Amino acid sequence: MAWPDLRPQRILVIRYRFIGDTVLAIPTLRNLRQAFPNAKIDVLSEPVSGDTLALCPYKDELLYYAPRLKGEKKRASKHPTSLIGITKFLRARHYDRCYILRRSFSSAILPLLAGIPHRVGFATDGRSFLLQRSTPYADKHEVECFLDVLRADGIPINSTHNENWTDxxxxxxxxxxxxxxxxxxxxxxxxxxxxxxxxxxxxxxxxxxxxxxxxxxxxxxxxxxxxxxxxxxxxxxxxxxxxxxxxxxxxxxxxxxxxxxxxxxxxxxxxxxxxxxxxxxxxxxxxxxxxxxxxxxxxxxxxxxxxxxxxxxxxxxxxxxxxxxxxxxxxxxxxxxxxxx
Missing domain, CATH: 3.40.50.2000 (Glycogen Phosphorylase B;)
Incomplete structure (x- = not known):
């Protein structure tokens, strides 16, 4: 594939839970935007941690998912809290590609259930069969691990620097x-x-x-x-x-x-x-x-x-x-x- 890919694709990045991991996804979002300059790139994150990307210019929308923890009772939320709820929400948005910056089994099955045809992520928890392309979760910095997800899809990595923005x-x-x-x-x-x-x-x-x-x-x-x-x-x-x-x-x-x-x-x-x-x-x-x-x-x-x-x-x-x-x-x-x- 030639880069940059100028098609107006619809791309979802999954990175919910934990403030630090969400911030460390910024270099990945930057390289993804450089690879797909005309795409709509949305990030599925969690309330609070996702807010760290509120001013990031490389994404279009922040979508919030507030999954219930194991054993947690059903609770009121303005955001989807169940796998069924978030699946319905994402399916209606018709994404073409998904990059999964989480390692859990549920985070890999989610885009499959949501009907996203091209899915890329970590080959952990026996979930490679759910992905079109996958990469090992290597013993190196989390920023580089996230960038490996893009590398697994042939996307060039042009920079790894850190940055952030203010209002x-x-x-x-x-x-x-x-x-x-x-x-x-x-x-x-x-x-x-x-x-x-x-x-x-x-x-x-x-x-x-x-x-x-x-x-x-x-x-x-x-x-x-x-x-x-x-x-x-x-x-x-x-x-x-x-x-x-x-x-x-x-x-x-x-x-x-x-x-x-x-x-x-x-x-x-x-x-x-x-x-x-x-x-x-x-x-x-x-x-x-x-x-x-x-x-x-x-x-x-x-x-x-x-x-x-x-x-x-x-x-x-x-x-x-x-x-x-x-x-x-x-x-x-x-x-x-x-x-x-």
Whole structure:
């Protein structure tokens, strides 16, 4: 096939669940758009995680699917929540091709049931027979694994760089609300929905005291309001004078609006979670605290970063083996570089 393919095809990309994985799909969407410049390219994603692609210029529509978890009762939703519901929804849209950036069996059977004739994805969970073309899920970074799905269909990969976008109106709102002055702005990402990735609230509090009192930094947060109790534990562990330095945007900015905050930060420090991938998409330097998951597959993509990981990652909370002093030692060179710029 000659590239670019100028036909006005209708293409669906499936990437629902998890903020980080959704952000890591941006290079795939860019190369897909370059290959099919006249196509309608829609992304099937999940509420909240899909919002990270709201400003992405390489897709046309964001379609939302809110699948119920195993054992979860039926719930009200303005988006399809069942395989039958989403199948009917997609079938009515008459897609020509589908690229599946998930590895589950259900995500491969969905486009088949939806009548999409050309389906490409990972050869995992014994699902190759459901696909026209497939690729192994290789032991390399998730961005490259996603790009392998395009490579399996003969699509050229012209670039792998990271990028993201902001809304000018939100940019202005964030800029007006930031504290005055030129102190280094450090974004802290402290909580994962996967507790085995977590560090400890009192250690984050100790790190924040050092960042503010000894290194003259501002500290910012913007996480899901559902995690507010965990962040409150950090705030409660701070000395009283430091509470005023607590810049929490979680109830002020949505996930897509948080892009405007990330572009105003100087450094991100946090555990392995989706917000670090959002930070990386704005090329923020990152110090990532990694526990059970492999850094070579999930490290921040296309930005300066340092991974801090204990030698022993066994057990339920391996990051508890990391001391605050070890994290400070890795953060310090980034602060020195900011001071010298």
């Amino acid at each position: 000018p109106a939100t940019d202005a709102r964030v800029a007006a609300a930031l504290p005055p002055g030129n102190r280094p702005r450090v974004f802290i990402c402290a909580k994962s929905i996967v507790t085995s990735k977590d560090w400890a609230p009192e250690r984050f509090a100790e790190l924040i005291v050092w960042l503010v009192n000894e290194r003259g930094c501002e500290v910012h947060f913007c996480d899901s309001p559902a995690l507010a109790d965990y962040y409150e534990q950090i705030r409660a562990a701070l000395p009283s004078p430091l509470v005023r330095e607590w810049h929490d945007w979680s109830r002020q900015l949505s996930i897509k609006e948080s892009n405007s905050l990330f572009q105003r930060m100087d450094l991100a420090v946090g555990i392995d979670t989706g917000l670090l991938h959002l930070a990386a998409s704005f090329h923020l330097p990152i110090v990532g605290l990694f526990g059970p998951l492999e850094p070579w597959r999930w490290h921040p993509w296309d930005t300066a970063h340092t991974i801090v990981r204990p030698n022993d990652v066994t057990g339920p909370r391996p990051l508890l083996r990391l001391s605050v002093a070890e994290v400070k030692a890795v953060v310090e060179p980034y602060l020195q570089a900011l001071a010298n710029r």
